[in-house]
Amino acid sequence: MRxxxxxxxxxxxxxxxxxxxxxxxxxxxxxxxxxxxxTLRVFKDDMSHxxxxxxxxxxxxxxxxxxxxxxxDIEDYFxxxxxxxxxxxxxxxxxxxxxxxxxxxxCYLEVEKxxxxxxxxxxxxxxxxxxxxxxxxxxxKKSGKRDSFISRVNNSSLRVNI
Numbered sequence: 001m002r003x004x005x006x007x008x009x010x011x012x013x014x015x016x017x018x019x020x021x022x023x024x025x026x027x028x029x030x031x032x033x034x035x036x037x038x039t040l041r042v043f044k045d046d047m048s049h050x051x052x053x054x055x056x057x058x059x060x061x062x063x064x065x066x067x068x069x070x071x072x073d074i075e076d077y078f079x080x081x082x083x084x085x086x087x088x089x090x091x092x093x094x095x096x097x098x099x100x101x102x103x104x105x106x107c108y109l110e111v112e113k114x115x116x117x118x119x120x121x122x123x124x125x126x127x128x129x130x131x132x133x134x135x136x137x138x139x140x141k142k143s144g145k146r147d148s149f150i151s152r153v154n155n156s157s158l159r160v161n162i
Contacts, residue, residue, distance in 0.1 A: 022130075078093055093109040
């Protein structure tokens with residue numbers, strides 16, 4: 001009877017533990033001005049962990065990535081993890097900035113002066129080096145059309161004919 005009671009108590013208590021999801025969401029939006037605006041939402045603790053583990057030399061305490069001191073590190077991180085290709089030509093992302101909203105960082109990036117192209121390829125590997133079960137939801141918007149994709153460790157690249 002004690003074993004059954006212990007199992008029941010364990011099951012009840014374990015149901016209150018927080019389940020962690022490793023996911024980011026990004027929107028790749030083409031503007032009428034000929035640029036690609038990218039909005040990427042990622043959990044603060046996950047992003048801080050990624051930046052501190054490979055892109056900063058010295059860390060003291062919790063990171064507040066909204067501080068200007070991290071600007072270049074964040075831009076380097078995104079350019080190493082998010083690849084945008086127009087007809088097989090890779091373009092660097094310009095990191096515009098980020099803002100903090102509750103438990104999420106909303107990051108803003110852009111590619112200006114887009115070339116004429118037929119095929120867009122997006123390879124989003126954000127946080128794959130940190131979490132094996134990371135998933136990155138990608139939404140692409142252009143001229144009223146929308147395409148979506150879930151980037152995973154074993155399949156991270158979306159190719160769209162536009």
